[in-house]
Amino acid sequence: MTDIYIDPSRANFEAFKDLPRDEPIHMLNLLQYRDKADYPSGHDHAEKGWSGRRAYEEYGKTSGPIFRRVGGSILWRGIYQTVVTGPDAMQWHDGFIASYPSAAAFFEMVKDADYQAAVVNRTAALSDSRLVRFSPSEGGEGF
Template sequence: MTIYIDPSPANFQAFKDLPRDEPIHMLNLLRYRDLADYPEGHEHHGNGWTGRQAYEEYGKTSGPIFRRVGGEIVWRGAFQTMVTGPEPDDKVWHDGFVAQYPNAGAFFEMIKDPDYQIAVVNRSAALTDSRLMRFAPGEAGGAFG
């Protein structure tokens, strides 16, 4: 089973090649570690936090930067069951959310921020697997088509 925490160089390049001046939605799927895995020497190493607690710390420490660049959460949910996809034992996502950014440039501004680069250690310590997918916002409401 392949685990994804950070983007591959090819995937990140594809993201960077898309327009940077239009609104984006980022779908986040999260699977937490039972026990957070901080690097030795980090202030939270050995504190006994669960992955969920480490991700909550990531939210606290990255949240001000996320809001400063114009980001907001437009949907959040807790996983219940897989309807279409791999068997539930194979891919159980604990949480999911959609983050909206005014444009991709705001996302780049966030991830390049020195305080964000410190905060993101909490995300890496928290997750055993994740997905991050960019979407162009569409019209909500009505029927499927």
Template sequence: MDCYLDPSAAGFAAFKALPRDEPIHMLNLLRFRDRAEYPADHPNAGKGWSGQEAYTEYGHTSGPIFQRVGGRIAWRGAFQVMLIGPEDRQWDDGFVAEYPNSAAFLEMVTDPEYRKAVVNRTAAVLDSRLIRFNPGKGSGNRF
């Protein structure tokens, strides 16, 4: 099973090439590790946290930065079953983060305090997907 934790160089370049002045939604799908995996010298190493606990810490430490740049959680749900897609893919958490624009997202991920906080995400997450959507460019209520 391939696991994904960080953006690829090509994916990040494509993200940055899109318009930066319109609202964006970021679909987050997360699968947590059974046990968080911190670097040995990190203050949270050795606490015996689960991946979920380490992700909760990520929320506590990155949340103020997320809010400062204008981010909010637009939707959150609990995974139940995969109807279309690989049956071995199960997600522990799924949510849509809304940003006023992609510049706000870029401001967040380059913030020095965020870079410290993201260690908790890396320790917590076994596999993830992060998909950018433009909420204003959908097809309305039609299929």
């Protein structure tokens, strides 16, 4: 069975926190949606019958103002087509790269009370995900 990842493990989050906080970061997000969103019992959206994709749209709508306030932006967004190199089971519905002016900005976002209320939509939406931090570097014509 393949491991499922929705939220960071304590060890991974500690490693993230140990990296420099005062430099720009890019976060690769790979998303696999549930067929039906899985909200906690009693949540306002629990009985709406939303798809995982619809719940993730709600996450984007409710977390977006905080993301933008801390200086975040989307550099690239794509919709999965096929795996070229990698296991056949590695199929993502969507992917994007979010840019933050600093890791401190990312921390500011995730500690925000409104963001914490919004993240329930992300958790309900996803059956699996990856969130990978990169240090930005220059693009160009070569690899």
